[in-house]
Amino acid sequence: MTTRARRFQFVAVPLTLGFIAAASGTGWARMVMRPRGFAAPLFALEDTPVGGLAAAAETPAYASSNAIAAISDGQLQLGAIAIDEDSGALVRTNRTGKLVASLPIGVGAAQLVYDPQAKLAYVTDRRGDRVIVVEVSANGLKQKAAFATDLEPFGIALAPDRQTLLVTTIADRSLTAFNPITGQVKWKRALAAEPRGVAISADGKRAAVAYLETGTVDFLALAGEVGQLRHVALDASPRNRNGGENAARGYARNSFAVQFMGDEIALVPFQRSVPVQGRISENTGSYGGGFAPPITQHLAFVGLGSDRVNQAVAQVNNHQVRAMAWDGKTDTLYVAGLGNDTLVAIRNASQDGASALTSVVLNNAANRCGPTGLAIGGDGSVAVWCSFTRSVANVFFTERSSSVVGSVTHGPSLVASSMNEVQHQGFVAFHASDVRTSSAGALACSSCHPEGRADGLTWRIEKNELQTPVLAGRVVGTHPYKWDGGDKDLQTSLTSTVRRLGGVGIDNKGATALAAYVESLPRPRAAARGTDQVARGKALFESAAVGCNSCHDGAAYTDNETHALEGTLTTVDTPSLIGLAASAPYYHDGSAATLPAMLRNHGAVYGMAETDKLTPTQIADLTAFLETL
Ligand code: HEC
Ligand code: HEC
Incomplete structure (x- = not known):
């Protein structure tokens, strides 16, 4: 095992390309971005591999959730279809990435799968609570049907036999199996908080669901006892523990994607967050209070073959993996990082000898790409959905002497953004790994606030341990900011956040852009609930006897004041209660795991x-009401 680990550590590290952007008024969009900073290897296994000596069985692309699908005719690459979350348009491109057709689905529309036999695409309309079925022809896209879903559909996967369509929902926390032809619901299963991607194995016997906050991947039986669920904790324990003295605990976070290679290996990218590093005496003032980057990027290979679940974790260079694609023909896995625009190809991916083959930088001189979708064409090229530019980039690989080199061609921007220019700059800055906003670019805002939400962790910051707050829907009119109410307005709060993260700094324009983006984020949606119970809870909240609204008052449920309560902070800002269902645990120190626990003890x-x-x-009534905010 150790020999293997050592072998992988010598993979080339094309990092620290040292372009440190001048923080003067150039704005976000015009910077030349390179992966840099955090000295992560391209791909380094930390454990004994789970794969065997033979490649896993080919798995159709439509068996896992994605933002893009390739359209091929045998060997010919005909183009792609992609869902643009920003504008909400489904786009169809030709082989050079130019627009052939587009179809509005709805702003925030999340993922798609494409059935090449039926020539049908299935798209999740996150805000419209439906799956849209679209006919894809040589020159057009046409809506064929729409199936109503539970609230906030995100992940979608079609079984290899094309008889079952699985959909995850975020607000209602459910997994629903549909008949893809009739739209009839076959069965439904409750999930944990913040589910995202879903995938089905090549033999169609199991499904996997990825989560942002639970630190687990869930496996569900699709054969035998259908719907039976098994949680597998992703192994996020920090490896180099300095002789055991540093007992830091790691948490697996931000798994947006999941994918099977064959029947028995599931791939789950995650971020390892270490919110409290080292001992309090060696507090360095940085997030986590240590010296090492408190967040690193990983890929878990979960092996399900034997009775025991095996897991091999690799460290990867991709910052915030949102997209993967596996080419079963060549056993090559492609992994892309939203935050640093790296695409890494891993050879022998499903086997014992998995190793980095090559890497490509996806941004061009003018723009970051922000990859959120990857698809493999019939010719082996890789189509990338660039969420920042709303365009498709195609990557072609060629063998030169003994190495493989990828070259990128960028297609044009296909649709207009739903954001204004300033918000869009903030959107890119919020997700980018960048030395301006964090030390060595190791942390992006979205590392801890994915989709403007929270990681559910309590971070050591200077002398306190403070919980990550939800930002989405919670920053307008809720000044002052931070738990202690120390920052009078949002701009000040962002400048101080960046300083704490160890970034070289952002200028006024940068802070304005980040603020504009954060202010534009819609509040997390609440699950459907019984209205009587909610009404009773609301009456209690407003009653003189309980008196919650004496402080949690107005549209954002805050009096904009600080109060001296008994806790680790001398004074605490009254937090807004918007998005509570998505913001557990509670209180500045995260000391209440759930709302009933908070109200009870x-x-x-x-x-x-x-x-x-x-x-x-x-307590149940009050909780029901609070979870609707
Ligand atoms: C390492 C995790 C982490 C990262 C990265 C991070 N934050 Fe935070 N954020 C937190 C925590 C923890 C707090 C609470 C700190 C406090 O109250 O002093 C917080 C507080 C905030 C607040 C105050 C919210 C309020 O209602 O009071 C804002 C605004 C904010 N973060 C924005 C950002 C932005 C923008 C970025 C990127 C530049 C960012 N954060 C990066 C963890 C993080
Ligand atoms: C005296 C003013 C005051 C009153 C009255 C009050 N709160 Fe609070 N509330 C606060 C403050 C201040 C905090 C932050 C405390 C901390 O984190 O240390 C808070 C925190 C919370 C939180 C945690 C929010 C989060 O994101 O972690 C919830 C939920 C909450 N209050 C609900 C209620 C309910 C329900 C009531 C009525 C039963 C109530 N509050 C009454 C001031 C008040």
Whole structure:
């Protein structure tokens, strides 16, 4: 095992290309971006591989959730279809990435799969709560049907036999199996919080669901006891522990994607977050309070063959993996990082000898790409969905002497963004690994605030341990900012955030852009609920006896004041209660795991309100109301 680990560590490290952007008024969009900073290897296995000596069985691309699908005719690459979350348009491109047709689905539309036999695409309309079925022809896209889903559909996968379509929903936390032809619901299963991608194995016998916050991947039986669920914890324990003295705990976060290679190997990219590093005495003032980057990027190979689940974790160079594609013909896995625009090809991916083959930088001189989708064409080229430019880039690989070199051709921007220019600059900056916003570009805002939400972690910052707050829908009119209310306005808060993250700094324009983007994010949606219970909870919240709205008042449920409660902070800002269902745990120190726990036993904060006398039913009613905010 050690020999193998060592072998992989010598993979080339094309990093620290040292272009440090001048922080003067050039704006975000015009910077030349390169992967750099955090000295991560391209691909380095940290454990014994789970694969065997033979390549896994080919798995159709439509068996896993993606933002792009290739359209091929035998060997011919005919183009692609992609869903643009920003504008909400489904686009069809030709082989050079130019627009052939587009079809509006809805802003925020998330993922798609494409059935090449039926020539049908299935797209999740996240805000419209439906799956749209689209006929894809040589020169057009036409809506054929729409199936209603639970609230906030995201992930989508079609079984290899094309008889079952699986859809994950975020607000309602469910997995639904549809008949893809009739739209009839076959069965439904409850999921944990913040599910995202879904994938089905080559033999159609199991499905996997990825999550942003649970640190697990869930496996579901699709044969035998259908719907039976198994949680597998992703192994996020930090490896180099300095002789055991540094007992830091790691958490697996931000798994947007999941994919099977064959029947028994699932791939789950994740981010390892270490919110409290080292001992308090060696507090370095940085997030996590240590010296090492508190966030690193990983790919878990989960082997399901034997009775025991095996797991091999690799460190990867891709910052925030949102997209993967596996070419079963050549056993090559492609992995792309949203934050640093690297595309890494891994050879013998499903086997014991998986290793980095080559890497390509996806941005061009003018723009970052922000890859969120990858697809393999019939000719082996890779189509990339660039979410920042709303365009398709094609990567062609050629063998030169003994190495493989990838070259990128960029297609034009295909649709107009739904954001204005300033918001869009903030959107890119929020997701980019960049030395301006964090030390060595190791952290992006979206590393801890994915989609403007929270990672559910409590970070050591200077002398305190502070929970990551939800930003989406929660920053307009909720000044002051930070748990201690120390920042009077959002711009000040962003400048201080960047300083804490160890970034070289952002100028006023940069702060304005980030603020404009964060302010534009829609609040997390709440699950459908019984209205009577919610009404009872609302009455309690507003009653003189309970008196929550004496502080949590107005549209954002805050009095914009700080209060001296009993806890680790002398004064605490009254937080907005928007998006509570998506923001567990609670309180500045994250000491209350759930809302009922907070109302029942206070966590570690005392003196907020008289909740001791509430009956279990009243707590349930109040919780139901709070979770709708
Ligand atoms: C390492 C995880 C992490 C990263 C990376 C991160 N944040 Fe945060 N964020 C936090 C935590 C923890 C807090 C609470 C800190 C406090 O209250 O002092 C916070 C607080 C905030 C707040 C205050 C919100 C409020 O309602 O008071 C804003 C705004 C914010 N972050 C924006 C950003 C932006 C923009 C970026 C990128 C430049 C970013 N964050 C990067 C973890 C993170
Ligand atoms: C005296 C003003 C005040 C009153 C009254 C009050 N709160 Fe709070 N609330 C606060 C403050 C301040 C915090 C932050 C405390 C901390 O984190 O240390 C807070 C935190 C919370 C949080 C955690 C939010 C998060 O994102 O972690 C919830 C939920 C909450 N309050 C709900 C309620 C409910 C329900 C009631 C009525 C039973 C109530 N509050 C009454 C001031 C108040």
